[in-house]
Amino acid sequence: GAGVSQSPSNKVTEKGKDVELRCDPISGHTALYWYRQSLGQGLEFLIYFQGNSAPDKSGLPSDRFSAERTGGSVSTLTIQRTQQEDSAVYLCASSNLGTSGGADTQYFGPGTRLTVL
Amino acid sequence: GQNIDQPTEMTATEGAIVQINCTYQTSGFNGLFWYQQHAGEAPTFLSYNVLDGLEEKGRFSSFLSRSKGYSYLLLKELQMKDSASYLCAVTDSNYQLIWGAGTKLIIKP
Numbered sequence: 001g002a003g004v005s006q007s008p009s010n011k012v013t014e015k016g017k018d019v020e021l022r023c024d025p026i027s028g029h030t031a032l033y034w035y036r037q038s039l040g041q042g043l044e045f046l047i048y049f050q051g052n053s054a055p056d057k058s059g060l061p062s063d064r065f066s067a068e069r070t071g072g073s074v075s076t077l078t079i080q081r082t083q084q085e086d087s088a089v090y091l092c093a094s095s096n097l098g099t100s101g102g103a104d105t106q107y108f109g110p111g112t113r114l115t116v117l
Numbered sequence: 118g119q120n121i122d123q124p125t126e127m128t129a130t131e132g133a134i135v136q137i138n139c140t141y142q143t144s145g146f147n148g149l150f151w152y153q154q155h156a157g158e159a160p161t162f163l164s165y166n167v168l169d170g171l172e173e174k175g176r177f178s179s180f181l182s183r184s185k186g187y188s189y190l191l192l193k194e195l196q197m198k199d200s201a202s203y204l205c206a207v208t209d210s211n212y213q214l215i216w217g218a219g220t221k222l223i224i225k226p
Contacts (some may be wrong), residue, residue: 036224042204042216042218043216045216056186056213091159105162106150108159108160108161108164109159109164110159
């Protein structure tokens with residue numbers, strides 16, 4: 001596609017339920033990132049994929065959070081047993097990391113606004 | 118540890134010039150990015166500096182001094198639509214992007 005897409009754009013769920021967020025990166029981009037942003041706050045790094053593997057999972061806040069990427073393209077972020085503190089905007093970004101040997105620009109999707117009641 | 122510092126909030130007047138500073142301490146350096154984020158929207162790429170000096174792109178310019186661990190974003194001829202948060206981010210030696218908390222820029226008429 002032309003840009004990074006994410007779905008759903010908004011998700012309201014009840015505490016304790018599981019949610020799945022989807023990210024479709026720019027076609028051909030090898031790297032994919034998940035971030036979380038609470039209202040008025042900066043970006044909080046969650047996890048990064050290079051291809052289908054995740055060399056850096058250091059940002060996942062708890063074992064309730066997991067992510068996978070298949071076929072080097074679409075990624076899903078799953079939050080199990082959601083808590084109210086999980087409420088935030090979840091942003092996905094993709095880049096062509098490594099193709100030029102230097103830092104590559106990350107392009108962001110519109111985000112998923114998650115509200116846990 | 119790794120750290121990116123930028124002011125939390127700045128106010129400027131429409132038509133004026135504003136400079137947003139960013140200082141960083143990271144393990145290695147492979148480039149510095151500036152992103153713009155309007156309220157309720159995703160960040161969008163503004164500029165990338167990897168060598169010392171000034172990069173100009175229309176009304177926006179970005180400067181880098183690697184020896185000082187310092188960058189600034191210069192916005193000229195400010196317009197109301199420039200009201201947004203401006204995020205500084207540095208790529209470290211592992212090509213991981215370290216993000217600052219962002220500077221909220223308020224433009225007044």
